[in-house]
Amino acid sequence: xxxxxxxxxxxxxxxxxxxxxxxxxxxxxxxxxxxxxxxxxxxxxxxxxxxxxxxxxxxxxxxxxxxxxxxxxxxxxxxxxxxxxxxxxxxxxxxxxxxxxxxxxxxxxxxxxxxxxxxxxxxxxxxxxxxxxxxxxxxxxxxxxxxxxxxxxxxxxxxxxxxxxxxxxxxxxxxxxxxxxxxxxxxxxxxxxxxxxxxxxxxxxxxxxxxxxxxxxxxxxxxxxxxxxxxxxxxxxxxxxxxxxxxxxxxxxxxxxxxxxxxxxxxxxxxxxxxxxxxxxxxxxxxxxxxxxxxxxxxxxxxxxxxxxxxxxxxxxxxxxxxxxxxxxxxxxxxxxxxxxxxxxxxxxxxxxxxxxxxxxxxxxxxxxxxxxxxxxxxxxxxxxxxxxxxxxxxxxxxxxxxxxxxxxxxxxxxxxxxxxxxxxxxxxxxxxxxxxxxxxxxxxxxxxxxxxxxxxxxxxxxxxxxxxxxxxxxxxxxxx
Amino acid sequence: xxxxxxxxxxxxxxxxxxxxxxxxxxxxxxxxxxxxxxxxxxxxxxxxxxxxxxxxxxxxxxxxxxxxxxxxxxxxxxxxxxxxxxxxxxxxxxxxxxxxxxxxxxxxxxxxxxxxxxxxxxxxxxxxxxxxxxxxxxxxxxxxxxxxxxxxxxxxxxxxxxxxxxxxxxxxxxxxxxxxxxxxxxxxxxxxxxxxxxxxxxxxxxxxxxxxxxxxxxxxxxxxxxxxxxxxxxxxxxxxxxxxxxxxxxxxxxxxxxxxxxxxxxxxxxxxxxxxxxxxxxxxxxxxxxxxxxxxxxxxxxxxxxxxxxxxxxxxxxxxxxxxxxxxxxxxxxxxxxxxxxxxxxxxxxxxxxxxxxxxxxxxxxxxxxxxxxxxxxxxxxxxxxxxxxxxxxxxxxxxxx
Numbered sequence: 037x038x039x040x041x042x043x044x045x046x047x048x049x050x051x052x053x054x055x056x057x058x059x060x061x062x063x064x065x066x067x068x069x070x071x072x073x074x075x076x077x078x079x080x081x082x083x084x085x086x087x088x089x090x091x092x093x094x095x096x097x098x099x100x101x102x103x104x105x106x107x108x109x110x111x112x113x114x115x116x117x118x119x120x121x122x123x124x125x126x127x128x129x130x131x132x133x134x135x136x137x138x139x140x141x142x143x144x145x146x147x148x149x150x151x152x153x154x155x156x157x158x159x160x161x162x163x164x165x166x167x168x169x170x171x172x173x174x175x176x177x178x179x180x181x182x183x184x185x186x187x188x189x190x191x192x193x194x195x196x197x198x199x200x201x202x203x204x205x206x207x208x209x210x211x212x213x214x215x216x217x218x219x220x221x222x223x224x225x226x227x228x229x230x231x232x233x234x235x236x237x238x239x240x241x242x243x244x245x246x247x248x249x250x251x252x253x254x255x256x257x258x259x260x261x262x263x264x265x266x267x268x269x270x271x272x273x274x275x276x277x278x279x280x281x282x283x284x285x286x287x288x289x290x291x292x293x294x295x296x297x298x299x300x301x302x303x304x305x306x307x308x309x310x311x312x313x314x315x316x317x318x319x320x321x322x323x324x325x326x327x328x329x330x331x332x333x334x335x336x337x338x339x340x341x342x343x344x345x346x347x348x349x350x351x352x353x354x355x356x357x358x359x360x361x362x363x364x365x366x367x368x369x370x371x372x373x374x375x376x377x378x379x380x381x382x383x384x385x386x387x388x389x390x391x392x393x394x395x396x397x398x399x400x401x402x403x404x405x406x407x408x409x410x411x412x413x414x415x416x417x418x419x420x421x422x423x424x425x426x427x428x429x430x431x432x433x434x435x436x437x438x439x440x441x442x443x444x445x446x447x448x449x450x451x452x453x454x455x456x457x458x459x460x461x462x463x464x465x466x467x468x469x470x471x472x473x474x475x476x477x478x479x480x481x482x483x484x485x486x487x488x489x490x491x492x493x494x495x496x497x498x499x500x501x502x503x504x505x506x507x508x509x510x511x512x513x514x515x516x517x
Numbered sequence: 518x519x520x521x522x523x524x525x526x527x528x529x530x531x532x533x534x535x536x537x538x539x540x541x542x543x544x545x546x547x548x549x550x551x552x553x554x555x556x557x558x559x560x561x562x563x564x565x566x567x568x569x570x571x572x573x574x575x576x577x578x579x580x581x582x583x584x585x586x587x588x589x590x591x592x593x594x595x596x597x598x599x600x601x602x603x604x605x606x607x608x609x610x611x612x613x614x615x616x617x618x619x620x621x622x623x624x625x626x627x628x629x630x631x632x633x634x635x636x637x638x639x640x641x642x643x644x645x646x647x648x649x650x651x652x653x654x655x656x657x658x659x660x661x662x663x664x665x666x667x668x669x670x671x672x673x674x675x676x677x678x679x680x681x682x683x684x685x686x687x688x689x690x691x692x693x694x695x696x697x698x699x700x701x702x703x704x705x706x707x708x709x710x711x712x713x714x715x716x717x718x719x720x721x722x723x724x725x726x727x728x729x730x731x732x733x734x735x736x737x738x739x740x741x742x743x744x745x746x747x748x749x750x751x752x753x754x755x756x757x758x759x760x761x762x763x764x765x766x767x768x769x770x771x772x773x774x775x776x777x778x779x780x781x782x783x784x785x786x787x788x789x790x791x792x793x794x795x796x797x798x799x800x801x802x803x804x805x806x807x808x809x810x811x812x813x814x815x816x817x818x819x820x821x822x823x824x825x826x827x828x829x830x831x832x833x834x835x836x837x838x839x840x841x842x843x844x845x846x847x848x849x850x851x852x853x854x855x856x857x858x859x860x861x862x863x864x865x866x867x868x869x870x871x872x873x874x875x876x877x878x879x880x881x882x883x884x885x886x887x888x889x890x891x892x893x894x895x896x897x898x899x900x901x902x903x904x905x906x907x908x909x910x911x912x913x914x915x916x917x918x919x
Contacts, residue, residue: 381649393650416766438668440720442660498649
């Protein structure tokens with residue numbers, strides 16, 4: 037029987053302390069931090085980072101996928117399918133229907149339900165970058181993240197880790213939260229208007245799904261509720277007859293409400309911890325209500341994600357300056373260096389090198405074994421011509437040979453850190469170092485690769501790979517005070 | 518290396534060089550007219566006597582018409598060439614080979630660059646439409662060359678402070694020399710403390726570790742050696758010309774360690790063989806080298822064979838390459854103080870060799886090695902960066918070899 041086969045979550049490295057917003061704007065201080073997508077990240081790049089660990093080391097699973105859904109309320113492009121870039125970066129089979137499920141936060145649970153119901157192996161990726169005007173509740177209470185889930189039939193090596201038990205969804209036309217295309221912030225109606233409506237919708241959807249499953253609310257072991265209507269979510273959490281101990285953490289203090297991605301982050305966190313047989317209920321409020329019920333299988337403990345959500349939440353940067361946050365989100369237009377505008381990627385060369393540019397696939401010489409990054413037709417070592425095979429490099433770690441800090445180059449977050457990396461098992465490449473400070477750039481530093489939106493120039497996003505420090509799991513992040 | 522060389526077959530009989538600097542009031546055309554006019558006057562000929570031209574410019578003009586238009590040349594062959602920062606030397610190489618093979622009697626090499634019209638800080642690369650999938654379009658020249666510093670320091674056990682002192686010593690020396698050169702962009706001495714404490718640009722490089730961004734032009738007239746005394750009593754003979762383009766694998770091959778330019782080693786070996794040089798540090802009267810950034814000059818001292826591997830930092834600190842040192846390097850101030858108008862720099866280096874070997878440099882920066890009997894000078898010009906560059910080495914002399 038088909039079910040959930042794999043998952044991964046991605047919480048960006050950067051944090052903004054709510055007290056720093058308050059200090060800058062003279063408002064009352066909130067608690068904790070929110071997660072912040074890097075200046076070189078967007079929903080497309082974060083979707084890739086969430087899906088990479090879900091597919092890591094399993095070419096059978098990667099090759100089996102036939103449907104890719106990218107759910108986001110902050111698509112990097114309109115008119116152009118953002119899921120196609122995710123498809124390229126993950127090196128999925130050519131015969132994959134890659135689709136954006138875009139515009140609304142509800143798209144997240146929509147992609148999960150569609151994936152769970154699909155009759156072909158489906159990768160559902162949820163990603164969001166949330167912000168609002170400076171000083172808004174959305175700005176401080178929300179956060180950025182992504183999560184990825186693979187649904188399909190089990191194989192000998194890839195068992196079902198959670199069964200899809202039941203679902204229900206109600207749709208409701210409701211002027212509760214909306215945003216015109218191009219607007220910097222959402223607008224919301226008076227909060228109390230929709231609260232009771234959402235509570236009713238959630239009850240109806242949950243009752244429907246529980247009845248289909250033959251479960252009682254009190255049977256639920258993990259109960260996750262997500263949506264941007266905070267009061268309604270709180271009311272549903274409290275008032276659905278679910279045991280208190282079953283309420284999942286909402287991560288409000290550490291990363292904030294990550295919108296479209298939030299139900300995915302919560303589900304990933306539950307899967308990081310759940311015991312076999314435990315019952316999982318997901319509820320998402322937004323333009324209706326969606327419910328998905330899952331049950332963890334005996335196979336789950338052996339197939340959990342390599343980077344648990346809790347570990348990613350704990351491993352983060354020192355709180356960033358609020359001015360940097362505003363700058364990264366395009367709300368503070370800082371003076372650029374006196375340098376030419378950055379070059380956009382050009383379509384034909386980018387298309388010729390899709391496997392390299394998007395999937396970081398280098399080449400290896402069949403004659404002498406030398407690795408080449410980027411791909412090369414002539415071997416730099418033995419000069420053999422057209423004797424290359426593909427060499428996927430996105431999972432290979434490396435060591436910094438030499439480095440520099442470029443204070444003159446254009447970057448949305450100066451200065452630019454540049455490292456020359458020698459990869460384990462061979463191959464060298466020079467690239468930017470991200471999610472790092474100058475102290476992280478040193479000869480001998482260990483790095484891994486990460487998919488980024490390196491720059492937006494001339495109205496074109498450039499997606500490519502950077503190195504980032506290889507960080508061991510930590511119990512807690514750096515202390516602030 | 519399969520080069521045969523053209524030792525003593527051609528000679529330079531006239532040169533011109535504009536001041537380098539921020540020429541807000543002069544265009545590339547103006548600079549070309551000035552350097553070309555000075556060179557023909559120096560050789561005692563008219564422009565109509567020049568049979569063919571090699572124009573070097575990275576980006577200040579395209580085609581031979583970039584020269585034929587401002588000078589209104591009459592149906593003469595003009596080749597426009599580019600080889601990054603070695604462009605000026607490449608123009609000279611073309612002119613020399615054309616004369617050596619007998620195709621022309623009188624050829625001119627001229628280089629020009631107008632950098633200060635762009636309004637940008639530092640050099641601006643000429644972009645080729647790309648896929649945005651490597652760092653070449655992102656990293657700046659100082660950052661690229663700054664990759665040398667941590668690697669050199671780590672390999673030879675220098676602390677960052679010690680290396681910074683060595684780099685400052687190189688900048689200090691070139692500013693001392695530039696202060697004695699009326700054509701130089703920067704004509705003031707700068708203290709070691711000022712150099713060390715300057716704002717950083719990239720990695721360990723401060724503002725004073727970087728060459729000057731400037732406008733300028735330089736030109737040379739080349740004839741067959743046997744004809745040279747018709748034009749001047751003191752021709753400068755071409756002993757060696759070597760240019761190599763590397764395989765561009767330093768950013769691909771884990772064997773490259775960022776403490777050398779293999780292209781420089783290869784071109785120097787070739788040039789020394791052509792010129793019959795066995796001990797460059799003892800035989801050369803001076804060397805004009807491509808000090809685009811101070812770590813570059815440091816490493817060039819080893820790659821050109823002036824210092825043993827890992828020893829250049831000691832020789833620099835001991836003053837071996839000072840104006841009064843055993844082998845003066847960049848007595849005209851180098852790229853650092855004279856300035857670096859890309860297409861002109863290779864010919865500007867040759868202009869200093871021309872002055873020094875002929876005893877025409879101003880007394881305050883005349884090297885003592887010529888009076889001591891040395892008759893050879895080297896110019897070294899490179900384009901690109903660590904691990905991927907083109908390198909040019911010439912050797913010239915004031916007398917034909919015996």
